Amino acid sequence: NLFWMAACYLRSLFTAKAGHRMIRDLRVALFNHVQRLSHQFFARRQTGAIVSRMVNDIAQAQNFVGAALTNVWMDSVLLLVLFIVLLNLHAMLTLIALALMPIFLFSIKTLGSRIRRASREVQQRVEVISGGLQEKIAGVTIVKGFTREPEELERFASQSDKLYNRVLRSVHYSAINEMLVGFVVLTAPGLVLWYGSRQILQGQLTVGELTQFLLYLTMFYGPIQRLSDLNVLLSNSLAAIERIFEYFDMQPQVIEKPNAQRLRRVVGTIEFDKITFGYERGVPVLQQIDLTIEPGETVAFVGASGSGKSTLANLVPRFYDPDEGVVRLDGHDLRDIRLADLRAVIGIVNQETILFSGTIQENLLLAKPNAAPSELKEALIAANAWEFVSTLPEGLWTEISERGSNLSGGQKQRLAIARAFLKNPRMLILDEATSALDSKSEHQIQDALSRLLKERSSIVIAHRLSTVMNADKIVVMERGKIIEIGPHQALLKRGGAYAQLYQEQFFHLTP
Ligand SMILES: Nc1ncnc2c1ncn2[C@@H]1O[C@H](COP(=O)(O)OP(=O)(O)OP(=O)(O)O)[C@@H](O)[C@H]1O
Ligand SMILES: [Mg+2]
Incomplete structure (x- = not known):
């Protein structure tokens, strides 16, 4: 029994x-x-x-x-x-x-x-x-x-x-x-x-x-x-x-080809070749976009809300694939490149900063898991974030709550910038937040960003006057199309959409 x-x-x-x-x-x-x-x-x-x-x-x-x-x-x-x-x-x-x-x-x-x-x-x-x-x-x-x-x-x-x-x-x-x-x-x-x-x-x-x-x-x-x-x-x-x-x-929409190439040395030429894209069938959000971003160049995108700036930026790390046309990196169709390799060379600082619950250090290490403590410090200094992190009682080991809700908007942004420094990518996508910051944080972030942008091919969706003015090229978008392209002075002289935008938006709103 x-x-x-x-x-x-x-x-x-x-x-x-x-x-x-x-x-x-x-x-x-x-x-x-x-x-x-x-x-x-x-x-x-x-x-x-x-x-x-x-x-x-x-x-x-x-x-x-x-x-x-x-x-x-x-x-x-x-x-x-x-x-x-x-x-x-x-x-x-x-x-x-x-x-x-x-x-x-x-x-x-x-x-x-x-x-x-x-x-x-x-x-x-x-x-x-x-x-x-x-x-x-x-x-x-x-x-x-x-x-x-x-x-x-x-x-x-x-x-x-x-x-x-x-x-x-x-x-x-x-x-x-x-x-x-x-x-x-x-x-x-x-x-x-x-x-x-x-x-x-x-x-x-x-x-x-x-x-x-x-x-x-x-x-x-x-x-x-x-x-x-x-x-x-x-x-x-x-x-x-x-x-x-x-x-x-369900199958992923963006798939890696079985014979996708490794990405070796990246120069950083990004080329949009007759891109058309829409989230829904028959509703194009981008139409016939032709644009080349040269290595190390900063290209600022301006235009009304909903004109397709973030959407265009999302095509570069292949969060979406275009419906028509080709996006190329150094001449290779993005769809021929290994996804992980592609994303490894792109840094993204988004409209809203996403932080996870955990320590500041853990959030930074997402960008580079094997970074030494000295590297973390350097990145924070470069992002003008060291000042506030070092005054926190627990420093790098300060616990961040879900979505970083125990930090200020400006602090979150600077942590996101520090993360980008740590990743040290060839290409950068910067979707600037519109949120107004006090002039000191604004200045600190501006300062950090200009350092970050140096020598990287960058797409900057800009709301800050200084970023726009200092960009190598400014792209003005309207309803999914590029309507003007050129450096600040040239566009101003043209007296077109950018000149008007500049008058209305930047000139009046920025202190
Ligand atoms: N995930 C999505 N699904 C469906 N439609 C979307 C999606 N994301 C954006 N759209 C639509 O695509 C259009 C372009 O949006 P996008 O976010 O690119 O604009 P934007 O130029 O970045 O605007 P903003 O300056 O306000 O950030 C908008 O009409 C928007 O409604
Ligand atoms: Mg956007």
């Missing part, structure tokens, strides 16, 4: 281990896949919704593995053995006992697919809730600032109601399932008893034989019930697994 207990324990342990191992591998594979999907995927979905699929649906799939895989084989074998035993005991009684089996099979088949559908909808609702929740928690400042708490509560409650209704529907189906199986399990022995007693009265069966038959029959129903529960569980998990595989079926 002790042996049997140990066997039982080991069986559960090993099957569970195998199952959970499978789920663990699935989880990691999913993360790996999602990480490789293109910008488009992330731009179109809520962060919380993606997270929900990677956490909740995986957990749902795991349910099945955890609870079910242990029993299914044992039970199937047990059923088969019992069936043979029963058949040997009394064929007619066995037939009667199994007369209601079609109900069981029916319930497995039709209810299974309904439960699956209902469960899909439940997971869908969970995803909607997670998406909204993540946004509203990340943006709690806005919620509070506009005193939207009551409306948000109402919205959340109504979404929870929808989820509740979906859950109820799924529960409804599993209850029907349970009822049908219960009916089979309770009624069949009755039928057997009824037929058996008639046989006994006619002298064709003994009481002992009937009792024995009934005894085995009862053993038959345990596994049947478990298999039907399993059916519910399986249907739920299949719904989750389907949803997980929807992600696996």
Whole structure:
């Protein structure tokens, strides 16, 4: 008996281990896949919704593995053995006992697919809730600032109601399932008893034989019930697994060719050759862009909001590929270059600085994992960030909260610049933040930027007068097209769009 207990324990342990191992591998594979999907995927979905699929649906799939895989084989074998035993005991009684089996099979088949559908909808609702929740928690400042708490509560409650209704529907189906199986399990022995007693009265069966038959029959129903529960569980998990595989079926838009070249020495000529691009089909955001950025040149992009400046910059690290035309680096089509190599030579300082929770040091090391402490210091000094970092009580080991919310805007920007210094890339993309800073920070950042831009081919989406004026070339964009190109003085003399922009925007707004 002790042996049997140990066997039982080991069986559960090993099957569970195998199952959970499978789920663990699935989880990691999913993360790996999602990480490789293109910008488009992330731009179109809520962060919380993606997270929900990677956490909740995986957990749902795991349910099945955890609870079910242990029993299914044992039970199937047990059923088969019992069936043979029963058949040997009394064929007619066995037939009667199994007369209601079609109900069981029916319930497995039709209810299974309904439960699956209902469960899909439940997971869908969970995803909607997670998406909204993540946004509203990340943006709690806005919620509070506009005193939207009551409306948000109402919205959340109504979404929870929808989820509740979906859950109820799924529960409804599993209850029907349970009822049908219960009916089979309770009624069949009755039928057997009824037929058996008639046989006994006619002298064709003994009481002992009937009792024995009934005894085995009862053993038959345990596994049947478990298999039907399993059916519910399986249907739920299949719904989750389907949803997980929807992600696996998505392919990244930007893919590396199998024979992509290594990038050896980079000179830094960036060439846009008749580029047309749109996020949606038929809505071009960039049209017929022709432009060459020479090695070491700083090219400033100006133009109205929405004219396509950031979009054009995003083509260089291949966050998107153009619909028509070619972007080249030193004469190579970007699509022929290994992605990692390409991105290794581009530094990006974005419109909004993204910092992760962790120490300042950890955030800097993203740019160069093996940087020595002295290099970190140099980069911070070059970015005019050392001054404030060194006065923090914990210095480089100061913990940054999520999105860097415990730092000021100017401090975050300077950390981002320090990161770019550390990476020391051949090419730089600078999408300047429009946020106004006090004149000291403004000056410090300006100073750091001019150092950073030196001798790198740079795309600068500029809102600062000095950056624009000092650029080698200024590109004026309007509705996805380049309408003027040239150095500051020449464009001013022309008296066109730039001259007007300069008068309106830079001249009046900059102190
Ligand atoms: N991920 C996206 N999906 C769909 N459309 C987008 C996406 N990003 C930008 N757009 C659209 O593309 C157009 C160009 O946007 P882009 O961000 O390039 O403008 P911008 O010139 O950088 O403006 P700003 O000066 O305000 O930063 C806009 O009309 C915008 O609505
Ligand atoms: Mg922009």
